[in-house]
Amino acid sequence: MxxxxxxxxxxxxxxxxxxxxxFARITVVSVKGTAAFSEGRKWSPLQPNMxxxxxxxxSTGVKSTVVLxxxxxxxxxxxxxxxxxxxxxxxxxxxxxxxxxxxxSVRAQVAKGERVKTVFKIATPVATSSVRGTIEDxxxxxxxxTFGAPQGNFDVDPxxxxxxxxxxxxxxxxxxxxxxxxxxxxxxxxxxxxPNISSDERDGMQYFGSDSAEGGDSTVDTFDNLPGNARVTxxxxxx
Amino acid sequence: MKIRLxxxxxxxxxxxxLAQDMGSLAxxxxxxxxxxxxxxxxxxxxxxTLDRNSAGFRQDLNVLxxxxxxxxxxxxxxxxxxKGVVARMAARYLKLDDSLWYDLFGTERYAFRxxxxxxxxxxxxxxxxxxxxxxxxxxxxxVGDRSGGEQ
Numbered sequence: 001m002x003x004x005x006x007x008x009x010x011x012x013x014x015x016x017x018x019x020x021x022x023f024a025r026i027t028v029v030s031v032k033g034t035a036a037f038s039e040g041r042k043w044s045p046l047q048p049n050m051x052x053x054x055x056x057x058x059s060t061g062v063k064s065t066v067v068l069x070x071x072x073x074x075x076x077x078x079x080x081x082x083x084x085x086x087x088x089x090x091x092x093x094x095x096x097x098x099x100x101x102x103x104x105s106v107r108a109q110v111a112k113g114e115r116v117k118t119v120f121k122i123a124t125p126v127a128t129s130s131v132r133g134t135i136e137d138x139x140x141x142x143x144x145x146t147f148g149a150p151q152g153n154f155d156v157d158p159x160x161x162x163x164x165x166x167x168x169x170x171x172x173x174x175x176x177x178x179x180x181x182x183x184x185x186x187x188x189x190x191x192x193x194x195p196n197i198s199s200d201e202r203d204g205m206q207y208f209g210s211d212s213a214e215g216g217d218s219t220v221d222t223f224d225n226l227p228g229n230a231r232v233t234x235x236x237x238x239x
Numbered sequence: 240m241k242i243r244l245x246x247x248x249x250x251x252x253x254x255x256x257l258a259q260d261m262g263s264l265a266x267x268x269x270x271x272x273x274x275x276x277x278x279x280x281x282x283x284x285x286x287x288t289l290d291r292n293s294a295g296f297r298q299d300l301n302v303l304x305x306x307x308x309x310x311x312x313x314x315x316x317x318x319x320x321x322k323g324v325v326a327r328m329a330a331r332y333l334k335l336d337d338s339l340w341y342d343l344f345g346t347e348r349y350a351f352r353x354x355x356x357x358x359x360x361x362x363x364x365x366x367x368x369x370x371x372x373x374x375x376x377x378x379x380x381x382v383g384d385r386s387g388g389e390q
Contacts, residue, residue: 141373175361
């Protein structure tokens, strides 16, 4: 009897562990073309069905697409893009995912869970948005940042405080890097943040690493040293 | 035994053929850190965009000349890349025909304006300005988007 009780407890523990792990998983659904991931300084080929960890960078090549499953959400990484997954967790009923989009374009399909609060954030260099169960396109480069909502809607809060609601055919476009939205002192030891930047934006600034295989991560990298950086964090939060 | 060795060789050869082109991806990631891209960088990216493997600057340039993308260009590989050059190559690759002046004269000046009108590039400086690695990647990303470049 005690043996069966022990087995029952052990089985339940394994199931619970697996369940929680499934919710916090980052799985590569598909890879078309050339894509790589980096968990440190070295880039390795990305293959379907791989499990990625928090802190992993993903890069796609020319005419290449990667689809990731983060908890119940889907992230499509389009060609010539690079991002870093700096958080993907499931804690106390909150499904928390944070992506730092270094360059390129992604489409996020965020599932609205009935019993689970979902926080899905994409940090790019321009503004902050909060999303309610939607499909979202985000594109960023030194030319500027664009957000679109093929389905649903979300709010974009740039650092100048003028909130815009994006839905349907409307898109949010911010050209270039707005020096007034947030600035970094180009210094290897000091960073000065605009007081209006949220903590998520500050976090986003810390997560962009060098693109080169030799560069690795650094607290102040080439992206941070671009003049006149402004930050966008897209936050998708469900009440 | 010989059959097993033969099968093993076939599998190994097949795995290399199926292997991703990590070299081009490493090149792209290194390019993003460059303050000034070179003509050779643009040639390599355009060759990869044409679904060809890069085989060295000279061969790549010949491929682009045959494709009509780099016709008339005999620039050195390490020469700094100008916006006019990449604009003209992009306009040729995409066969942009929305700009009257580019259609008439086909110069780098009007190619740059045609690319701006097509939202491949932005109005920032002139066709004589150099292109950074990050900008070149963004231009090629937009070229890929416009040409339906996802696999």
